[in-house]
Amino acid sequence: MSAQRILLCLVTGAFLAAAAVAAGPAENAARHYAEAQRLLETTDFDGALKAYGDAVAADKANVDYQQQFAILRQVVQLRQAVVKEKKPEKRETMSRALRSFYYGHRLYGEALPLDQGQHDRLRSAESAALLAETLLELGRNSEAEAALAPFIGSDAAPAVRILGAIAQARQGRLDRAREVASAVTLPESAPNGQLYHAARLQALLGQPETAAALLTRALQATAPGSLAAARARARTCPDFASVTSNAAFAAALDTASKISESKCSAMPSCGGCPQAKTCGHATPPAGSPQ
Amino acid sequence: MTRRAGPARSTSRPRALTQLAFLALVLVSVFLMRGHAEVWCPFGGVEGLYGFVRTGSLPCSLGVANLFILGGVLLAALLLRRAFCSHACPIGTISEWVGQGAARIGLRRRRLPERLDRALARLQYVTLAVLLYFTWRTGELIFRGFDPCYALISRHGEDITAWAYVAGGAILAGSALVSLPFCRWLCPLAAVLYPFSRIGLFRVRRDAQTCTDCGVCTEVCPMEIPVARRTTVHDAHCTACLECVAACPTRAPAAIAWGPPGRNRRSWSAATLIAMLGVLIGAAVGGAQLFPMPSFTHERGAAPADAASIELRVTELTCRGRAVLLASLLERDDLHAIEGYLRLEVWPAPEMGRARITYDPDRMDADGIRRAITEPYYDAATDGWRASPFGVGDR
Numbered sequence: 001m002s003a004q005r006i007l008l009c010l011v012t013g014a015f016l017a018a019a020a021v022a023a024g025p026a027e028n029a030a031r032h033y034a035e036a037q038r039l040l041e042t043t044d045f046d047g048a049l050k051a052y053g054d055a056v057a058a059d060k061a062n063v064d065y066q067q068q069f070a071i072l073r074q075v076v077q078l079r080q081a082v083v084k085e086k087k088p089e090k091r092e093t094m095s096r097a098l099r100s101f102y103y104g105h106r107l108y109g110e111a112l113p114l115d116q117g118q119h120d121r122l123r124s125a126e127s128a129a130l131l132a133e134t135l136l137e138l139g140r141n142s143e144a145e146a147a148l149a150p151f152i153g154s155d156a157a158p159a160v161r162i163l164g165a166i167a168q169a170r171q172g173r174l175d176r177a178r179e180v181a182s183a184v185t186l187p188e189s190a191p192n193g194q195l196y197h198a199a200r201l202q203a204l205l206g207q208p209e210t211a212a213a214l215l216t217r218a219l220q221a222t223a224p225g226s227l228a229a230a231r232a233r234a235r236t237c238p239d240f241a242s243v244t245s246n247a248a249f250a251a252a253l254d255t256a257s258k259i260s261e262s263k264c265s266a267m268p269s270c271g272g273c274p275q276a277k278t279c280g281h282a283t284p285p286a287g288s289p290q
Numbered sequence: 291m292t293r294r295a296g297p298a299r300s301t302s303r304p305r306a307l308t309q310l311a312f313l314a315l316v317l318v319s320v321f322l323m324r325g326h327a328e329v330w331c332p333f334g335g336v337e338g339l340y341g342f343v344r345t346g347s348l349p350c351s352l353g354v355a356n357l358f359i360l361g362g363v364l365l366a367a368l369l370l371r372r373a374f375c376s377h378a379c380p381i382g383t384i385s386e387w388v389g390q391g392a393a394r395i396g397l398r399r400r401r402l403p404e405r406l407d408r409a410l411a412r413l414q415y416v417t418l419a420v421l422l423y424f425t426w427r428t429g430e431l432i433f434r435g436f437d438p439c440y441a442l443i444s445r446h447g448e449d450i451t452a453w454a455y456v457a458g459g460a461i462l463a464g465s466a467l468v469s470l471p472f473c474r475w476l477c478p479l480a481a482v483l484y485p486f487s488r489i490g491l492f493r494v495r496r497d498a499q500t501c502t503d504c505g506v507c508t509e510v511c512p513m514e515i516p517v518a519r520r521t522t523v524h525d526a527h528c529t530a531c532l533e534c535v536a537a538c539p540t541r542a543p544a545a546i547a548w549g550p551p552g553r554n555r556r557s558w559s560a561a562t563l564i565a566m567l568g569v570l571i572g573a574a575v576g577g578a579q580l581f582p583m584p585s586f587t588h589e590r591g592a593a594p595a596d597a598a599s600i601e602l603r604v605t606e607l608t609c610r611g612r613a614v615l616l617a618s619l620l621e622r623d624d625l626h627a628i629e630g631y632l633r634l635e636v637w638p639a640p641e642m643g644r645a646r647i648t649y650d651p652d653r654m655d656a657d658g659i660r661r662a663i664t665e666p667y668y669d670a671a672t673d674g675w676r677a678s679p680f681g682v683g684d685r
Contacts, residue, residue, distance in 0.1 A: 067677035071666045077625055093623060097668035101675060223672040259672075 029059030335360025346587030362574025371490035376529035507534035607643030
């Protein structure tokens with residue numbers, strides 16, 4: 001090898017090493033972070049936690065990495081604690097917290113045993129609706145319909161009836177689903193989950209404009225922090241597959257939240273805090289910190 | 291119906307300088323130092339007093355400094371009557387300047403009949419009653435968004451409504467036509483000060499023997515008190531501006547004097563008044579610094595004799611809302627639940643506040659408290675996970 005070639009190799013090597021050092025921490029951290037998210041999708045919680053930890057170690061200034069790491073660390077602990085928890089109320093709170101995390105990451109298979117367990121214990125219309133929602137996400141339509149069957153009736157809650165109609169529509173019984181869709185009216189103050197399911201039902205019934213209008217309301221009623229997950233859920237939901245080309249539906253997906261969240265950390269006083277009218281009580285409302 | 295009053299006179303020099311100094315202090319604090327000036331409003335102390343006595347907590351954006359400054363202003367009223375209004379209050383200063391500016395461009399003040407003036411003055415009690423009823427009932431300053439003074443000191447805070455500017459504009463427009471309409475008829479703090487001012491020690495006195503009955507003292511009084519018909523001004527709305535003393539043409543011996551009761555009828559100087567007022571307000575400010583009581587207190591149980599306490603510096607503990615969140619985290623019912631939490635006292639501050647937590651050392655430890663404060667939590671209200679905004683460090 002000639003001296004020129006050796007020199008060229010040395011210079012190239014030095015350049016690559018310098019580039020690696022310069023790009024180092026942030027890129028490494030981003031790589032670990034992406035790996036954590038991939039592992040989470042495969043329900044490898046311990047692996048994801050380690051990868052988040054590596055991301056935090058590589059980029060200590062990144063608050064988002066720290067938060068995701070702290071939340072997952074707690075979720076991992078919670079997964080172990082929930083099965084041992086004896087107090088029903090506390091177990092329910094823990095289950096709700098876990099379910100929220102699973103839904104946020106579209107880990108419906110992980111949510112299923114929780115919902116099944118809750119429904120086995122409670123046997124209520126509410127627990128049936130939660131179970132049916134997860135079964136529908138997993139495409140187990142007949143099981144969802146069976147779970148809801150004991151609670152379906154003209155006096156059933158809108159959520160129960162809508163989820164039941166989705167299960168029927170998915171199994172090709174559109175007329176029965178259409179009957180429910182026309183009978184159920186949602187009030188202005190309907191929660192975002194109900195509006196979302198109603199939008200799915202309308203999409204399944206081939207009503208893209210109505211579906212878009214309901215999805216718009218659903219996203220408007222979603223907290224800003226949960227908006228990205230809600231949009232992603234709608235984009236990947238198979239029930240909307242037939243309406244994704246509709247312009248109104250595409251516009252609905254970009255709807256902004258109308259829920260105001262606290263921004264008080266950015267202000268010298270809480271003059272503009274949306275909680276200002278409700279936070280002035282010495283005893284905070286249990287279970288709803290801010 | 292209404293009579294034309296004489297043109298608004300320029301304010302006497304010592305008082306004008308004092309007004310300018312206080313207004314400059316407020317503006318520098320608000321716009322240059324970007325400070326939280328609302329904690330120095332004495333009326334904030336009135337609004338917060340009931341809740342503070344009852345629960346140990348103050349409404350959103352108030353601090354214990356409000357209570358100290360209220361104490362200082364009440365003490366000043368007992369000695370110097372409403373001297374705070376004529377020397378320190380920014381609204382009074384601006385209203386007065388607007389009146390003087392209007393006079394310079396030829397607008398003449400209108401003087402309302404005494405009976406109508408007295409009737410309108412009762413509106414102050416209505417304003418006070420309405421404000422206190424709703425504030426004490428809700429525990430919040432719910433009229434803040436309509437308050438022109440708050441619009442100024444919050445640098446147009448996010449909850450300010452257009453009505454605050456409408457009210458501000460109305461006060462300024464009214465001040466161009468009538469002498470100090472807000473101070474005389476609408477100010478709720480004035481209604482609080484009245485009983486104290488009524489028995490105030492230092493008073494304006496007129497010597498009927500040396501007085502030439504020229505009526506200048508009545509004409510220059512910004513509160514439109516008929517000084518020329520009094521021998522001692524007992525009127526509770528006297529603001530001790532001493533314009534009547536300065537304007538009196540009869541000297542040596544002076545026909546109008548200001549001072550404490552007694553045989554010596556020598557008039558005390560305006561500088562003495564300003565010095566006394568400065569000492570009282572300074573003492574209030576100093577008191578707020580020396581005795582920093584918590585502005586938020588939350589209790590879960592009675593503290594046993596062997597209770598322990600930990601004092602933490604907490605980042606992002608900026609306001610009352612955050613103090614409520616901190617209390618919620620100490621009461622959390624999840625993996626980081628702590629059993630022995632008893633009492634929380636908070637001193638919110640920009641960027642980093644202070645918290646003292648009293649706990650049962652047999653049932654929890656300081657590390658558990660730190661975890662409860664800083665670990666993420668599930669927010670059932672929004673069905674989502676949230677990271678705690680707080681970070682902690684020992685004092």
